[in-house]
Amino acid sequence: MCGIVGYIGKQKNIKIGLDALKRLEYRGYDSAGMAVYNQEKKRVDLVRSVGRVANLEAKLEGMGLEGSPFLFYTRWATHGAATEENCHPHRDCKDSMFVVHNGIIENYLELKERLVANGHEFRSETDTEVIPHLLEEFFTGNLEEAVRKVVPLLRGAFALAVISRDDPQKLVAVRFSAPLLIGVAEGEYLVASDPSAVVTHTDKVIYLEDREIAVLTPLGFAIEDFSRRAIEKAMSTIDWNVQDAQKGGYEHFMLKEIMEHPESITNALRGRLNTEEGLALLGGLDAHKETMRGMERVQVLACGSAYLVGRAGEYMLEECAGMPVEVDTASEFRYRKQAFDSKTLSVFISQSGETADTIAALKEVKEKGGFALGVVNVVGSTVARGVDAGVYAHSGPEIAVAATKSITGQLAVMALLSLFLGRQRQMSLDAGKQIARELASLPDLAKKILETGEHIRGIAEKYKTCRNFFVIGRKYSLPVAFEGALKLKEVAYVHAEAFGGGELKHGSLALIDEGFPTIAVVPSDSVYEKMISNIQEIRARKGPVIAIATEGNDAIGQFADDVMYIPKTLEMLSPVLSVIPLQLFAYYAGVLRGCDVDKPKNIAKSVTVE
Numbered sequence: 001m002c003g004i005v006g007y008i009g010k011q012k013n014i015k016i017g018l019d020a021l022k023r024l025e026y027r028g029y030d031s032a033g034m035a036v037y038n039q040e041k042k043r044v045d046l047v048r049s050v051g052r053v054a055n056l057e058a059k060l061e062g063m064g065l066e067g068s069p070f071l072f073y074t075r076w077a078t079h080g081a082a083t084e085e086n087c088h089p090h091r092d093c094k095d096s097m098f099v100v101h102n103g104i105i106e107n108y109l110e111l112k113e114r115l116v117a118n119g120h121e122f123r124s125e126t127d128t129e130v131i132p133h134l135l136e137e138f139f140t141g142n143l144e145e146a147v148r149k150v151v152p153l154l155r156g157a158f159a160l161a162v163i164s165r166d167d168p169q170k171l172v173a174v175r176f177s178a179p180l181l182i183g184v185a186e187g188e189y190l191v192a193s194d195p196s197a198v199v200t201h202t203d204k205v206i207y208l209e210d211r212e213i214a215v216l217t218p219l220g221f222a223i224e225d226f227s228r229r230a231i232e233k234a235m236s237t238i239d240w241n242v243q244d245a246q247k248g249g250y251e252h253f254m255l256k257e258i259m260e261h262p263e264s265i266t267n268a269l270r271g272r273l274n275t276e277e278g279l280a281l282l283g284g285l286d287a288h289k290e291t292m293r294g295m296e297r298v299q300v301l302a303c304g305s306a307y308l309v310g311r312a313g314e315y316m317l318e319e320c321a322g323m324p325v326e327v328d329t330a331s332e333f334r335y336r337k338q339a340f341d342s343k344t345l346s347v348f349i350s351q352s353g354e355t356a357d358t359i360a361a362l363k364e365v366k367e368k369g370g371f372a373l374g375v376v377n378v379v380g381s382t383v384a385r386g387v388d389a390g391v392y393a394h395s396g397p398e399i400a401v402a403a404t405k406s407i408t409g410q411l412a413v414m415a416l417l418s419l420f421l422g423r424q425r426q427m428s429l430d431a432g433k434q435i436a437r438e439l440a441s442l443p444d445l446a447k448k449i450l451e452t453g454e455h456i457r458g459i460a461e462k463y464k465t466c467r468n469f470f471v472i473g474r475k476y477s478l479p480v481a482f483e484g485a486l487k488l489k490e491v492a493y494v495h496a497e498a499f500g501g502g503e504l505k506h507g508s509l510a511l512i513d514e515g516f517p518t519i520a521v522v523p524s525d526s527v528y529e530k531m532i533s534n535i536q537e538i539r540a541r542k543g544p545v546i547a548i549a550t551e552g553n554d555a556i557g558q559f560a561d562d563v564m565y566i567p568k569t570l571e572m573l574s575p576v577l578s579v580i581p582l583q584l585f586a587y588y589a590g591v592l593r594g595c596d597v598d599k600p601k602n603i604a605k606s607v608t609v610e
């Protein structure tokens with residue numbers, strides 16, 4: 001997830017691009033760059049810097065750059081660390097083609113090999129750089145013609161904006177599985193990743209759809225699809241104010257990030273599933289396949305929500321790969337006498353990759369010669385750099401303090417890892433195919449849950465004065481219950497405790513009465529009947545029950561006061577869906593209770609102390 005801005009038109013003021021970029025900073029903030037066509041010198045000037053957009057702004061100060069067209073970019077690294085050379089815009093060997101890209105080019109390695117064999121010299125470690133070099137190969141004087149020839153060669157997801165020194169009165173924009181729009185003003189046009197970038201300049205936008213190419217000049221624009229059919233597009237009017245803009249029109253980052261679950265799951269799965277062969281294709285493990293085959297057990301180390309993802313992964317790995325799994329909080333790990341050896345795979349899960357406790361546990365494992373695998377979101381972070389192999393979650397930046405979309409990304413990666421290890425061991429082709437197919441359908445199923453947000457808000461309204469909750473689940477739903485309780489404490493400041501459904505009767509049931517609700521995570525799975533018995537125990541003591549149940553289970557209405565539904569999926573994948581209504585419930589409970597949901601009191605996003 002990165003932020004793209006492009007401009008072409010009557011003005012030469014690059015500040016337009018800089019201001020637009022600042023409002024896209026939530027999309028990435030490890031480095032930023034720009035390129036502007038300098039008409040006098042007939043060249044494109046390129047400036048990039050590591051860190052926030054403010055660093056780029058400081059670098060541009062006093063350089064006196066101006067011109068049109070220009071590109072701006074804020075990066076969220078996917079390939080290669082946050083360095084100037086890895087930051088966009090990227091260029092070809094002749095400094096003619098300049099490209100900004102949001103997304104991932106899955107086949108960049110094979111394209112790069114071909115280009116290098118043809119004599120192209122690469123200056124970055126990114127997947128994106130293949131694009132300007134390909135454009136260089138196909139350019140014969142007309143930029144959009146070259147773009148049309150390059151686009152069919154790219155696999156993956158991309159929103160592109162391209163300018164060229166040798167066809168300078170054009171800006172070409174392409175959308176395929178990554179967002180892009182055109183902001184339309186009098187005699188000037190912007191392209192951007194989302195409306196927040198253009199909102200101070202114009203309220204008129206045209207949203208590009210997948211497989212569309214727009215060619216913009218100072219005099220107007222034309223849009224075609226990939227098969228060169230001209231497309232007439234309707235203009236939309238943005239009705240937000242500037243403050244709303246960065247949050248994409250949502251009231252809070254937390255809600256925006258919850259709404260990004262489908263994208264987070266899609267990104268975690270992109271290019272990693274072979275549904276025909278029932279395989280997980282994990283590039284980060286390619287070089288370690290034999291090491292993985294020799295592993296006999298797994299230990300997962302992480303903190304907070306990431307630890308709870310590990311607990312769900314425990315069930316997945318045990319079921320799919322038949323390997324014994326131990327999950328520990330990274331903060332406690334070092335105090336135990338450790339029983340791992342060279343046949344133990346140590347998995348570190350971390351959104352930020354900067355959590356001090358997780359880093360300390362990683363050091364301990366490395367000190368003892370263990371093999372470490374990272375499931376990390378932030379590319380180039382300390383954990384990502386410290387592990388022997390990794391599978392990035394690619395969830396994009398998470399701004400709200402509470403983990404939301406990163407959790408579904410991590411869960412999807414844990415399912416992929418389970419499939420990978422399972423297929424190396426006893427898992428059958430059919431079972432692998434079924435998991436791969438079900439994984440691929442998760443983004444659409446997550447979308448269906450998000451459509452029920454208003455219903456969940458209504459339930460949160462009903463229970464907003466309750467100061468105590470139990471959250472219960474069994475098997476795959478037990479870590480989900482813990483995650484739900486954590487989220488309620490964190491963003492709604494209410495006491496919430498999670499239990500295995502069978503545990504309440506061993507003591508805690510004493511607290512249940514009419515004013516003490518329990519959320520029961522009870523999808524239609526192998527422990528459903530047992531959970532119903534546990535719910536009955538609560539109902540017998542007059543405790544209100546809110547159920548998270550599988551769509552089509554109308555009977556649950558007899559046992560629960562309120563129901564939030566999730567679509568049907570494989571039991572092992574149910575956590576990816578059931579965390580979503582719990583996050584929405586906690587979010588609305590927090591908002592209705594007047595809490596600062598994006599920045600809860602007393603806690604920080606990246607916990608860099610032990």
Ligand code: F6R
Nearest residue numbers: 304305306350351352355402403
């Ligand atoms: C809870 C939450 C925290 C983090 C934990 C680990 O909503 O955000 O519990 O999950 O601090 O952080 P990372 O994943 O960055 O290591």
